[in-house]
Amino acid sequence: MRVVTRDHSEDVPGLDHRPSDSPYVERVYQASEEGSYGAAAPRRMVSVANSNWELVAWTSEGVTHVSVRGPETRPTVVPLGGKPSGALGVIFGHGAYLRGLPVPDLVDTSVASPRTTARTFVLQGDEWEIPGFENAETFVDRLVRAGLLVRDPLVADVLAGDAPMLVTPRSVQRRVAAATGLTQGTIRQIERARQAAMLLRRGEAAADVVHLVGYHDQPHLARSLARFVGRRATQLQRPTDEEMLSLLYKTDAEVRP
Template identity: 80%
Template sequence: MAHVSTGDLPGLEHRPSDSPYVERVYRVEEGGDGAAPERMVSVANSNWELIAWTAEGVTNVSVRGPETRPTVVPMGGRMDGAFGVVFRHGAHLRNLPVADLVDTAVRSPRTTARTFVLAGDEWEIPAYGNAETFVDRLVRAGLLVRDPLVADVLAGDTPLLVTPRSVQRRVAAATGLTQGAIRQIERARQTAMLLREGRAAADVVHLVGYHDQPHLARSMARFVGRKATQLQKPAPDEMLSLLYKTDAEVKP
């Protein structure tokens, strides 16, 4: 299942988190009065997520890794609701390296309406209001760990007493991606946000640090799968995955 956190989806609610492990929490409530879109464009994303969703009465839980390319997902069938925790750069599951999750997902081998299996143990499926409590339990159990240097580096800080090669190795180990890939993805996501707000492509070039408009166009094709004009005037039967600003540095 692609990222179900969709910015155009009726019933979507999302919030940032104060947890050093959590970037954002979201939920999609059941239903919606408008006509359901025919497809969703899941844009590239440099964070990994824990996702729980119910479709046609069946609950599923999946750990989904970063996505390095966009995918178009047909929106057939009915989704009764979804919940997700987006984890910060640098946080990762000890038994499930993020590098093994890039462009893929691992589904819980057994789920019920209330529980799922992670690392061989049964856990209660968290909710929108208690996501941080669930994350704290993972930390106390030693399953969720964090390398704070990674978040600092991606925010633009220069670490002392750590070699560039060591920094690269730690970023790759904790995120599954290189620093350059994360910055390119986050820049593309920020660009998509600005274009959807109605900003002119020529202005966005300078705001986010592209060389020129052809450079922006190539980035949109690679990471978003849409042209600038398509983002400025989206199709009524299409929606994009959730876009939000992170602390990752986007300028080269």
């Protein structure tokens, strides 16, 4: 059964999303082709920094595209040019990665399927059926059984704040970097900025967010938002109809210094 949570994520008009019970998947989302924006459709989307990689499929002008997108260490502004096209995304959890397509090579970039149809795409030389919102885990299980998708559980544990046993700090650093393409410090900074943005969008005062998320002071918060979200606290507290943020959600990653 699909479960959509609303208490730890930022609602985006026209976008449905849910967590997953798969250890390989962080979240699944879909955007309707028409959306639910009404007459005041946003003109641009601010894609905030994200420490997870994802598989995304979308349709534009009747053509289907599929890409593997890596973690993003900086915000980008995407012109929408009207109502967004339909899209389906599978956001993978920290520690999961594709054999033959290392996450470090995907940071701040993407790799497109060389051939797609309305129903299929090519990944690692094989043809796969494009997953749906309800059956994304079935697709992920097939990747695992084929040996294409693997997972280092230590990485998820470390990023959640658990101290590993019998593993040296240097080994932990190497394994986190190999599985995520990022350092532990960068992941925590990104997740902290995303959580701060969520709180500000919900109306929390900047001074309260500093203490809730673990910044040193308001200038520290401001620098983090500029680097990873691309917006000031006041812009997040008073959003405009011309702009939408990419999906924000709370992960298990430890964010405090």
